[in-house]
Amino acid sequence: MAADTQKPASAFAKFMAMLSPGARVAAVVLVLLLLAALFAPWIAPYGENEIVGEFWEPFSARSWLGTDQLGRDLLTRLIYGAQNTFLIAGTATLLSFTMGSFLGFIAAVSRGAVDQLLSRLNDMMMAIPTLIFALVILSVMPSNLIVLILVMGILDSTRVFRLSRAVAVDIAVFDFVEAARLRGERTLWIISREILPNALTPLFAEFGLRFAFAVLFLSTLSFLGLGIQPPEADWGNMVRDNRDGIIYGIPAALIPAASIAMLTISINLIVDSVIGRTSSLKGGRDA
């Protein structure tokens, strides 16, 4: 709780100390992936779309993970793909959280008609299967990054809305919220100062999971040809492009698939560990 009084230099070390051993490994993996994405042009052995050899070459000293269906270096594509995956999934998740939690808190604090309106609109959105909704919109709208992020973020925010409303309703019944109301505080102040700090733990946990889902969703969209457009690299994209190789015993599709799995599992491990620790601090309530 007193973490914000600590020096920022030790914040990461403290964070690591409270994780389980598995989650520590996951944190290292995540940081490595993040670094790879950030410094892609400097660390990638080749250019993103550079053809370095025959198609579907096996592992070799020249290209460590072999080549893809066009003879591009797989490792290079993976590194550049991480860039896209992190950027799009990250922004979409941030968007869905800002929107979803803000509206969820408003609904929980105002109750009554505002709550009904927001919640029923949200139900309507949720009633339509996400993937089909996304497919329809993306095939009509121009295919660019911003549309993709907006669609992913807005669709995902319905889930965040549900969670944050439920969490905030629980917090809003506490006397300290009533005290703020009696003081005459405005709704926005109550949301940002009284509700948000107490809702951060479950929201953070959800953020990790939602990010993982966003990665998977982006991969699905790319796999269906509506996500990131070729020739740009993206992990889901790479699975689709290389899937025919599996018939001939070529593992090129499995490597980006394994990367997606690794990222998702890492995030889940960290989030699980964080939930476990913080909920026990609150008095052992099981998450």
Add this chain to the structure above:
Amino acid sequence: MNAEHNILRVKNLQISASEQIPGQRPRQIVIVDDISFELGKGKVLGLIGESGAGKSTIGLASMAYGRGGCEITGGEVWLDGENVLEATPGEVGKLRGAKVAYVAQSAAASFNPAHRLGQQVIESALQHGLMNRDAANKFAVDLFARLGLPDPQEFGDRYPHQVSGGQLQRAMTAMAMCCRPQLIVFDEPTTALDVTTQISVLASIKQAIRETNTAALYITHDLAVVAQIADEIMVLRNGKMVEYGSTDQIINKPREAYTQSLVSVLANVKPEAGDTAEEAVLVANGITAAYDKTNMVLQDISVELHAGQTLSIVGESGSGKSTLARVITGLLPPLDGEVIMHGKPLPPELKNRSKEQLRVLQMIYQMPDVAMNPRHTVSRIIGRPLEFYFGIRGDEQRSKIIELLRKIELGEEFYDRYPAELSGGQKQRVCIARALAAEPELIICDEVTSALDTLVADGILNLLMQLQEENNVAYLFITHDIATVRAISDTIAVMYQGRLVRYGSKSTVLEPPYDDYTELLLSSVPAMELGWLERVLELRGQLND
């Protein structure tokens, strides 16, 4: 006493809990240390102490049970000639329910709402194979009758939500007695009940223990209650024994200073203020209110309160006293009547009140734990009203906060603390400071001492009275505790089922002749003397044995 005649023998009991602060190694802290006592057949031992004294932990340890994180690290517990700490889990399972049973504080939380009471009462007797279903049912009916439950034949067919809190607590006692255990552990069985209900539950428990010749451990924080039921009393503090003796000795001739402080009642009583010609700070005029427009929770309540005075609202749960506070604060607009402050009616709804109208009316809550945002520091909690109402920021705010901290007898070192780092009494003090920061004319105190230990509560009351003298602030004091009312009030309003049954100055309300309800209420408050229970019951002619 010969050891063979003792049902329970506890020797040098030590219980530890492991505590882990994130980022540090887990460490063991001793929460109960070196406790020894013996308990014979048909005897009742009262375990008394403040919260954190270890009394419940000891009670559970006598059933060879440690709450999550607790571990029995030393000593022996002999139950009917068997060392239960060395028993295998299977043996302990046979013991619990059959030889030793437990009655928890909250019966409502301990019964399964989906099953009938009778079924739950006989469950453990069937499980332990002590009797068949017919015999068990018959025995349960017998127990219901003995515990004074209405309609004992049919009582078992009801669901938990169909009976009152007092009846549920008695049903739980029946459940504990159903296996004819040799020892029953009562953990604060009457604490959650109103005084008027407490008295009958207490009488039932006492009678049932006598008749079945069961040994009992009676855990409570209320010395007056335990004096009525226990043969011996052990006073505990911070997991250590303070004093152990017969009830008579503890109540009438306490040796230790701590016990003496528990026995002595509120020392200073505020002299009643005389009539003032001044205009009242607050007038509630014919308030009628309901939550769903049909069930009247308040009917035609009219009270008034002058500057620097205290109006106490007394009544049992459900009498509508907290609802009155909600009406005054504007959280629940009344159906009829008005709230007048300084001669001007307040808008019934909170959102229509001005900042100034909100400022003069502050509130202190029952549970300080949830009345403060756990993520805000003390300085932020106290500083916000300063900033919000007066626009005080920066260094000026800092010095104001420190001044307020001094006023509530806490030092500057509390400035940066979080609520979790404060004790219960300190938390309530910070809540008082938050209310004071707004420089209010009226503070509504909603059961502000009922969640606190006796000594801490006394400190809070003294502080409130002192602040009243200094700042001439009026208090609307909501409580169910008559002793508190006696100590701090100028005027008293007694409420029953949403109506005002008695209202006037302290001297007129607390002096006979009483109306029926006030009489019942006042006579139900346990007195710190032996034989009080019998005397009251005899007076009421309710005990028919």
